[in-house]
Amino acid sequence: MADPALSFVIERTGDLLIQKIVFLEGVRRQVERLQKDLVRMRCFLKDADQRQDKDARIRNWVSEIRAAAYDAEDIIEIFASKVEFLTKDKGLVTKLTYYPLKIVNLYKIGKEIESLRMRLKEIADCREEYGIKNLGEEMTTHGEDLQRLRRSFPFSEDKDIVGFEEITKSLVAELLKEDRNRRVVSIVSMGGAGKTTLAKKVYNHAHVRERFNCCAWVCVSSSYDHKKTLRAIIKQLNEMSNEQLEKMEEEDLEGRLHQDLQDKCYLVVLDDVWKQEAWDCLARAFPDVGTSSRLLLTSRDRDVAQHADAYSHPYELKTLGVEDSWQLFLRKALGHGDNAGCPPDLEEVGREITRRCDGLPLAITVIGGLLLAKKKLKSEWEKILNNFSTYLSRSQSGVSAILELSYADLPANLKFCFLYLGLFPEDSVISVRKLIHMWVAEGIMQKRDTENLEETAAYDNVEELSSRNMVQVAEMTVDERIKSCRVHDLLRQVAIRKAKDENFFQIHDTRDDEISAKSRYLAVHSLPWDKKYVGSSTPPLRSLLFFNVHDYRKNISLNFKSFKKLRILDLENVKMSYNLPEGIGEVRLLRYLGLRRTSIGRLPHSFCCLRNLQTLDIRNSYPVRVSNFIWKLESLRHLYACRMECDVPLKIDGLRNLQTLLGVNFDDIMHNNMITLTSLQKLGIWVGERSEIDKLCLHLSEVENLKTLHLYRNITTVWPSLAGLSKLHHVTELKLSGMFLRKLPPDFPPNLSRLSLKNTFLRNDPMPVLEKLGQLSFLKMKDAYRGPQHMVISRHGFHQLKFLELRYLRVDEIKVEEGALPQLQCLRIRECYSLEKLPEELKHISSLDALELVDMPEDFISGLDADMVSSVPNLRIF
Structure with a gap:
């Protein structure tokens, strides 16, 4: 496929016919003909893909098809959005009033589609002139096969070091x-x-x-x-x-x-x-x-x-020798450990591939990751070997050639994802959760069945890019999921170079940068920035991202009327005026809006027009005021807030797509029919001294998909009674955060497996209660206990616990009786400055694989028992 985004744009024009069929009546046939024109153009793209690197005319030809495809999607989606706004949920009188506007819009879109079809005809007429052949409708299945392959070993940067x-x-x-x-x-x-x-x-x-x-x-x-x-x-x-x-x-x-x-x-x-x-x-x-x-x-x-x-x-640091290169190659290409052999029929071609990598670890790692996802056939490895000369000719060092080979082998959706990573600044640690939300907002993730699983597919893409060593894991969760990632600077340069070749995105990193009027994806890495700079050229942006601009002293104002095609707007850390401008309501295709750590204090009423919004992040250090319009955001999936305030009870029921809701007040929850939030999985609630938790739990007990519940307090009065948690059969993760909890709840959700206590200041040792939670596998405690100076985990306590983190605990001793923590795999002790020593019984816990000591006193570290240290496979001191 010649273009990483084009295939999806063409598919989405078809998807829009299905999704917006009610609103496209009157122009349905024209849209169908346009979509067929685009599909026909796709037939020639495979041949163009093989030749565009050598012929600028062909690159421009592909670029023109891409621009037409993007324009087609924009035209259809903007039109459908307008008609939906004019007619959906409106009474008969209102619909009749808006009918003339609908007719006018039908006429306009008809003219625009015909103009677009003429453009495509002119593009098609150039095909024979450039000698582009029709290689058929069939898209490559090779990339699709690679998507199905799972990595055979977890990513570990240190595991495969050789020669050092x-x-x-x-x-x-x-x-x-x-x-x-x-x-x-x-x-x-x-x-x-x-x-x-x-x-x-x-x-x-x-x-x-x-x-x-x-x-x-x-x-x-x-x-x-x-x-x-x-x-x-x-x-x-x-x-x-x-x-x-x-x-x-x-x-x-x-x-x-x-x-x-x-x-x-x-x-x-x-x-x-x-x-x-x-x-x-x-x-x-x-x-x-x-x-x-x-x-x-x-x-x-x-x-x-x-x-x-x-x-x-x-x-x-010299390049690796022949044997070290070969051992590293085998680990990466076959997933084997030390001294593992290579299948005899692959060794000759494998050693030649390794030789061509010139002993460069990054090159070996990337090419090995590519081969790991392939069938272990000599013919497959020879295909890689036979393409080397073409790619090596592009770079004096050969490194870029090898990296570009890995890029070329990616399926179209992974190419899009990889290029998108190039928008982030060099050495960025990228939140995988945020990245997934953005990719889904771009519409490149295909639903796998009737359920909404695009985000699962997006995470799988992160894992596959990691398994191919196209991204590096920066941080893993306890359950070994990728939490954050980064892109090696050489690979990022590949992404930027390919994006430039394909006019995919633009990075604005100096004041003198000229922003192309054709830009669809724009990352702003440098300010000061002329307020009219983008507005004057009005590029048809789909994504506008700001990075590293929190030191900019002036408020940034955007003319939202210039950005009606935006799907993603990320303003994290950007200094803006206190109130978000009303003009945000003009950006009706917006699906992702990041306002984290901005100075936004209020969302305007025009926000209710953002019917396509999927993710809203308004996590600031103080509450954000919202008008009572959240219930109108029917596409909303994730709402992240530290705290929201509304003059009247905030209506949220009926949001059937909502999966994450953080920062909502207790009273707002109680005023809504939570059963209608059929997709809700994660809920964070601010509770007050008079909040009746028992009634809250009864209210939430039938929200069947609810898995994670956060309860917060930020005032110094005591917590309300936490009775009733046992009603929450579906909840598996509970987080309690806030001062003066005093004592633990009388009961917990019966299927609880993950528990986090933060700043609760408990007076009594919590271990006698917590150790009896039969399914608890994950426990984090941060400044959770301020009682007597010791804690005791009794015999057979925590019989399912696998991860335990203790942070800011003011205890001088932790006693662990024989037989306790039989399943413990990782113990992390962090900033427990009074703790004098580790429990001696840890050396007898055979399951303990990792002991992590973070920011602990020097005396504590120097006093570690030698037998204890030697008994734990992985001791990490940070």
Whole structure:
């Protein structure tokens, strides 16, 4: 398929016929003919795909088809939206009043469709001139087969490291040298050779963690931002809020960091430093006061490393040798462990593929990920090998060629998803949940059956991109789902290059950037920004995303009338006026609106026009006022708020698509028929002192899909009685957050498997109650207990618990009796500053795989029992 988005646009014109059939009467036949024209054009795209890289005329030809397809979808959807607004849920008199407007719109869309069909005819006439052949209707099934394949092993960056053993030992020894001066230890290599992977291995080495009492990691990157880098380091060393840090000027940030490190033996990793100027700016913030502190620096430029410390010889990370390359290739391509062999019929071609990767770990990892998703047939591997020369010719290093080969092998939907990742700034840690909402809003996810499972398909796409090593996992959840991800900078450059070739998106990162009038996807990475800059060219944008603009001092105002084709608008962290402009109601195709951490305090009444909105994120540090229109947003799936306020009880019943509702008040819930929210899975409620939880639980007991319930309080009066939770048979996850809970509920949901207690200040040891919850497998406690100075887990307590996190608990001892926690797999203890030692019984829990100690006192770490440490397979000290 020549274009990653075009196939879906063509399919969606057909889908719109089905979804909006009632509103398209009168132009249905014209729309059907237009859709058939687009399908016919698709017949020639496979041949164009094979030749467009060599022929700019063919690229332009494909671009013209894409533009026509986008325009077709926009025309149909805007028209259907207008007619729906004029007629749906209206009385007979109103419908008659709007009838002339409907006729006018029918005439307009008819003219626009005919004009569009003429454009397509002209495009088709150029086909023979360019020598493009008809290769048939059949779309490639190869990519579809790859979608069905699941990865055979969980992603683990450290698991498959090869060839770094000796250099790791050398780096650790260098960091631990008895030299009281502050020294810089550097790792230098070309991009993709594994600098960051090696630095992470050294940074997390047990001996290194024992030596330094203060550690931080920051990625500097090519687009260096001094204030942002300083904030990132300071935040790892202090409990400072974003608001506090954002108020500090550059000189103050440097002074604060210097002060924080003044008497510390610190280790700071500066990953991916591109310029000497970046080091010069940072160097003055790192004190050199005879504490044996170290900086570990990675760079592609040897001069940068030598400039940082002329007395320290940079460690050059060479490419892998033949056998190390082969072992890494086997792990990635076959999913095998150490010393595993290769099927005899694949070895010859496999070794040739490995040879062509030139020992570059990133290249081997990516090509291995590609092969992992393929059938283990010699013919399949030979196809990859035979295409190498074509791709290698595009790049002097060959790395981009290999990465582009992986891109070319992606199915059309994954190509779209991968290119979309290129909109995010370099080194971004991307929330998978947010990414999924955006992809679904773009309409590229196909429903698998009658249920609404587009988000499941979107998550599967993230997993497949991860399994192909096209994205890197940044953070996993306890149940081993990908929570956040990032794109390696080389792969991001591939995405940007391909997007430019295909006119897919545009990134605005300097004031002088000219925004194309043809842009459909625009990411703004740099401000100040001329308020009229976009408005003057009025591109037909579908996505408008803002990043890294929270330092911009002026309010940003948008002319929403210029963006009537927008599906996605993300303004997270953007400073805007207190009230969202009424003009937002003009953007009726909008499906995703991100207003998180903006200064928006009120949503205008025109919001009720956003009938297509699927995701609304208004999580701010203070309540957001809304008019009583939420019930009209019939497509709404996810509503994220810290807290919403309304002058009258907020109506939400009837929202059959709503899956997530966070930040709603107790009284608003009680005024609605919650049974009508048939898709609701996650609910977060603010409760007051007089809230009757028993009645709430009865009210929610028949909401069959409700799995997660959050109850919050933010005032210092005591909680209401929490009786009645046992009525919630469907709830499997419960979160209680707020001060002065005093004591635990008398009962819990009978099928509860996940429990989180945050800032509850319990007076009595909660373990005797919690350990009896028979299905509990996940427990997190943060500042949950302020009673006597010890807790006790009794014999056979928590017989199903697999994950336990204890944070900010003011206890000096945790007793674990023999036979307790028999299923425990991971124990995380974080910032429990009074805790003197670990329970001795942990060494006898055979299931315990990981012990994570985060920000614990130096005395605690140094006093760890050696037998305990050796008994746990994975000890991680952060």
